[in-house]
Amino acid sequence: MDKFEKLTGIAAPMPLVNIDTDMIIPKVFLKTIKRSGLGVNLFDEMRYDRQGNEIPDFILNQPAYRESEILVAGDNFGCGSSREHAPWALKDFGIKAVISTSFADIFYNNCFKNGILPIVLPQEAVDVLMKDAEKGANARMIVDLEAQTVTTSDGEVFEFEVDSFKKHCLLQGLDDIGLTMEKAASIDSFEAKASAERPWV
Amino acid sequence: MSPKTLYDKIWDAHVAHESDDGTCLLYIDRHLVHEVTSPQAFEGLRMTGRTVRAPDKTIAVPDHNVPTTPGREDPANMTEDSAIQVAALDTNAKEFGIHYYPVSDIRQGIVHIVGPEQGWTLPGMTVVCGDSHTATHGAFGALAHGIGTSEVEHVLATQTLIQKKSKNMKVEITGKLRPGVTAKDITLSVIGATGTAGGTGYVIEYCGEAIRDLSMEGRMTVCNMAIEGGARAGLIAPDEKTFEYVMGRPHAPKGAQWEAALAWWKTLYSDDDAHWDKVITLKGEDIAPVVTWGTSPEDVLPITDVVPAPESFKGGKVEAAKRSIDYMGLTPGQKLSDIQIDTVFIGSCTNGRIEDLRAAAEILKGKKVKEGMRAMVVPGSGLVRAQAEEEGLADIFKEAGFEWRLAGCSMCLAMNPDQLAENERCASTSNRNFEGRQGYKGRTHLVSPAMAAAAAITGHLTDVREMM
Numbered sequence: 001m002d003k004f005e006k007l008t009g010i011a012a013p014m015p016l017v018n019i020d021t022d023m024i025i026p027k028v029f030l031k032t033i034k035r036s037g038l039g040v041n042l043f044d045e046m047r048y049d050r051q052g053n054e055i056p057d058f059i060l061n062q063p064a065y066r067e068s069e070i071l072v073a074g075d076n077f078g079c080g081s082s083r084e085h086a087p088w089a090l091k092d093f094g095i096k097a098v099i100s101t102s103f104a105d106i107f108y109n110n111c112f113k114n115g116i117l118p119i120v121l122p123q124e125a126v127d128v129l130m131k132d133a134e135k136g137a138n139a140r141m142i143v144d145l146e147a148q149t150v151t152t153s154d155g156e157v158f159e160f161e162v163d164s165f166k167k168h169c170l171l172q173g174l175d176d177i178g179l180t181m182e183k184a185a186s187i188d189s190f191e192a193k194a195s196a197e198r199p200w201v
Numbered sequence: 202m203s204p205k206t207l208y209d210k211i212w213d214a215h216v217a218h219e220s221d222d223g224t225c226l227l228y229i230d231r232h233l234v235h236e237v238t239s240p241q242a243f244e245g246l247r248m249t250g251r252t253v254r255a256p257d258k259t260i261a262v263p264d265h266n267v268p269t270t271p272g273r274e275d276p277a278n279m280t281e282d283s284a285i286q287v288a289a290l291d292t293n294a295k296e297f298g299i300h301y302y303p304v305s306d307i308r309q310g311i312v313h314i315v316g317p318e319q320g321w322t323l324p325g326m327t328v329v330c331g332d333s334h335t336a337t338h339g340a341f342g343a344l345a346h347g348i349g350t351s352e353v354e355h356v357l358a359t360q361t362l363i364q365k366k367s368k369n370m371k372v373e374i375t376g377k378l379r380p381g382v383t384a385k386d387i388t389l390s391v392i393g394a395t396g397t398a399g400g401t402g403y404v405i406e407y408c409g410e411a412i413r414d415l416s417m418e419g420r421m422t423v424c425n426m427a428i429e430g431g432a433r434a435g436l437i438a439p440d441e442k443t444f445e446y447v448m449g450r451p452h453a454p455k456g457a458q459w460e461a462a463l464a465w466w467k468t469l470y471s472d473d474d475a476h477w478d479k480v481i482t483l484k485g486e487d488i489a490p491v492v493t494w495g496t497s498p499e500d501v502l503p504i505t506d507v508v509p510a511p512e513s514f515k516g517g518k519v520e521a522a523k524r525s526i527d528y529m530g531l532t533p534g535q536k537l538s539d540i541q542i543d544t545v546f547i548g549s550c551t552n553g554r555i556e557d558l559r560a561a562a563e564i565l566k567g568k569k570v571k572e573g574m575r576a577m578v579v580p581g582s583g584l585v586r587a588q589a590e591e592e593g594l595a596d597i598f599k600e601a602g603f604e605w606r607l608a609g610c611s612m613c614l615a616m617n618p619d620q621l622a623e624n625e626r627c628a629s630t631s632n633r634n635f636e637g638r639q640g641y642k643g644r645t646h647l648v649s650p651a652m653a654a655a656a657a658i659t660g661h662l663t664d665v666r667e668m669m
Contacts, residue, residue: 016524017517018397018497022635027616031266031282033240033289035350045637074517076398079431080635081614082333083238084349102398105433106333106347113351123516163365165224176351177251180359183218183226187361190217190228200454200462201230201258201326 002115003173004145007096009069011133011141012059019073020080021107025089038085039092060093064136070143072126072133073100078107078118087114097143099150101126112166113176117145125150125158132156145171204472206369207438208404211344211469215327217361226361230326231343233312234261234299234353236290237616238331242354243293252297254360259299260321263287264311266616267304269579269606274305283617297357310582310608313337313550317421318584320450324439324466329356334550334632336427340420341447342439342469344404347428367433368478370403371471374411376485381666383490383560384419385552385630385649387411388426390488393501395481400432403479406471407437411485417446418556425551426632429498438470492537492662493634493647495525500634504652504664508535528636529644530624538662540646544627545576545657546639547603547650549613552630553581555588557650561630562594564654564668570602571660577604577619579611601657615639628656 029041047058054061060068077100078086087110097117111118132139132152139153150158218226253259266283267273276284294301302309313334316322328338328345331353338345356362372391405427420437427435447453454462489503510533511522547561570576578598580586586608589595595605612619613631621627621643630653634645646662655663
C-alpha cells in the first residue's frame with residue numbers, strides 16, 4: 001500500500017450531504033476484476049452527460065479543480081454499498097484525502113486499505129475548509145498525518161483525531177494481512193479453543 | 202461479572218487477539234462471497250502465494266449481476282463483463298475449495314437469503330460478506346456486517362478482521378403494529394427518525410414487543426436496513442422463533458451438538474442492566490405504512506403525507522432535498538398517494554423471502570396490475586421460488602400480470618439487465634433509492650411488499666390499508 005505522510009494540494013468543495021457510493025462509482029463500473037483504471041469514471045453520472053461529454057459545472061471538471069487531491073465534502077460521505085471500487089476510483093483519480101463531518105463506516109475503513117486518509121472534523125471546521133476549497137487552484141491545503149492537522153491556504157490549522165493503529169499503517173504503507181499473519185499463533189489457539197467450545201460452528 | 206449487551210457477548214466470544222490500543226482480531230465464523238466484490242481479493246491471494254485459511258467456513262454464490270431470465274446457465278446469455286465475473290467466482294470457488302451454489306443449483310439466490318436458508322447463519326456467530334446488506338443475518342443474533350474487498354482478502358487469508366469495537370445502541374419498538382404495517386415500515390421509520398448517519402459508530406440491537414412479534418423473515422428485513430441507518434450491524438436476540446427456524450436446516454447442528462448449541466444460544470441476550478450508549482424508542486402503534494419521496498433512505502414519510510418543502514429541513518439537507526425533489530420529478534406539497542408509477546419491483550435481500558411474496562400475493566389475489574405497468578417478482582432464492590410455486594403464489598402473480606423471474610439481486614441494484622429506463626418511476630421493495638440506483642435517471646420509491654402490490658394495481662403510490 002502507498003504511504004500517506006504529508007500532502008499539499010488542491011481541495012475541491014463538494015458540500016452535498018449523503019454522497020453515496022453509487023454516486024462515487026456507479027454500478028456499471030463494478031463489473032471489473034481489477035482494482036485499477038476507475039478514476040475516469042469517478043462520479044460518472046454527475047461528471048458526464050449521457051453522450052460522455054463532461055458537464056462543465058461539475059466541480060472536478062472545472063479548470064481549477066481538475067488536479068484536486070483533497071475533497072471537502074458534506075456530511076455522511078461514502079454511505080451505501082461496501083464497494084471498495086469507491087476508494088479505488090478516488091485514488092485512481094488522484095484524491096488522497098477526504099474531509100467531512102462524518103463518513104459511512106465501511107467506506108471509512110476501505111479508505112485506509114488504499115492509502116486514502118478520511119478526516120472527520122466538526123461542522124464549524126468543515127465550513128471553514130469548504131470556504132477555503134472554494135478559492136480554487138491557487139489555494140493549497142496541507143494535510144499532515146503525522147501532526148494530525150489540516151492547514152488552510154491562510155494558515156488556519158485544524159487538528160483531527162485518527163485511530164493510532166490506522167495512522168501507523170498509513171504512515172508506513174503497511175500490508176494488513178502481513179501484520180495479521182504475524183499473529184497466526186493467536187489465531188491458531190483461538191480456533192482450537194473455539195472449536196472445542198462451539199464445535200457446531 | 203459486569204452486565205453485557207448481546208453485542209458485547211458475541212464480540213467477547215470472538216476476540217482472537219487484542220493489542221494494547223484496543224485493536225482486535227475478530228475471528229470470523231462465516232464468510233459469504235459473491236461475484237462482484239471478490240475477484241480482486243482472490244487475485245490478491247494468488248499474487249502473494251496465500252490461500253484460504255478456512256474454506257469450510259466460506260460460502261460463494263453468484264447473485265449481483267446474474268440475469269433472472271431462463272437460459273442463464275449459458276454464459277452466452279450474459280453480458281460479457283458479467284460472464285467474466287461469474288466465471289471468475291466459479292474458478293475461485295473450485296480452486297480454493299469453498300462451498301459454492303452456481304445458478305444451475307436450485308439453492309442459488311441472494312447471498313443473504315441463501316445463508317439463513319441453508320443454516321450457514323446461526324445465532325452468536327460472526328458473519329461477514331463483501332456486501333453492506335450482510336446486516337441481514339443479525340436477525341439471528343449473529344454479528345454480521347459488510348466489508349470491502351481488501352477485508353474480504355484479509356478474511357480469506359486469516360479468517361479474522363482487524364476491528365475496534367463499536368458503541369451499543371438500543372432501538373426499541375414498543376407495543377403492537379397496526380394492520381397494514383410491516384417490518385419494512387418499521388425499519389424505514391427508524392431510519393426516518395435517526396437519519397442515514399444516525400447509526401454511524403454503533404451496532405444496533407432491535408428489541409421490544411413489535412420486534413418479538415415479527416417472524417424471522419420480518420426480523421431479517423429490519424436488520425437488513427441497519428446499514429441504511431449507518432450502523433455497522435443490526436442485531437435481534439435469538440428466541441424460540443429463531444431456534445425453530447434454524448432447526449433441521451442443512452448446515453444447522455444436529456443431535457447432541459444441537460443441544461449444546463441451543464444451551465449457548467439461550468444465553469445470547471442483553472442483560473437487564475447492560476450499558477447503552479444511545480437508546481431510541483418508537484411506539485409500534487405510531488408507525489404507518491411509509492414510502493420514500495427522495496434519494497436517501499432517510500427521506501421517509503407516511504403514505505398519507507405530502508412531498509415536503511426543502512426549506513423545512515436544516516443545514517446541508519436543504520440543498521440535498523432540493524436536488525432529490527428535482528431528481529425525483531416531484532413538487533413540494535404534492536400528495537404522496539398521487540405519485541404515478543410505471544414499474545413495480547418485488548424482491549431483494551430486504552423483501553425477497555417467502556413471507557414477502559405471501560404479503561404481496563394477498564393483495565394481488567384476483568386482481569390485475571394497472572394497464573401498461575411493468576411488474577416483476579424476483580424471488581430471493583431458487584428455494585423461495587419453488588415454495589411460492591407450490592403455495593400457488595406464482596400463479597397469483599402471473600395472473601395479475603407480474604413477470605415471474607429467477608433468483609438474484611436484479612433491479613435492487615440493476616447490475617443485470619433488469620433496470621429502469623430514464624425517468625421511469627418504480628415502487629420497489631428494495632433498500633436504496635439513491636440517484637441512478639435502479640438505472641440511469643431512474644426514480645425509486647421504497648415500500649413494503651404489500652404497498653408495492655397495491656401500487657401495481659392502482660398505478661400510483663397507494664395506502665395499502667384501503668385495499669385490505
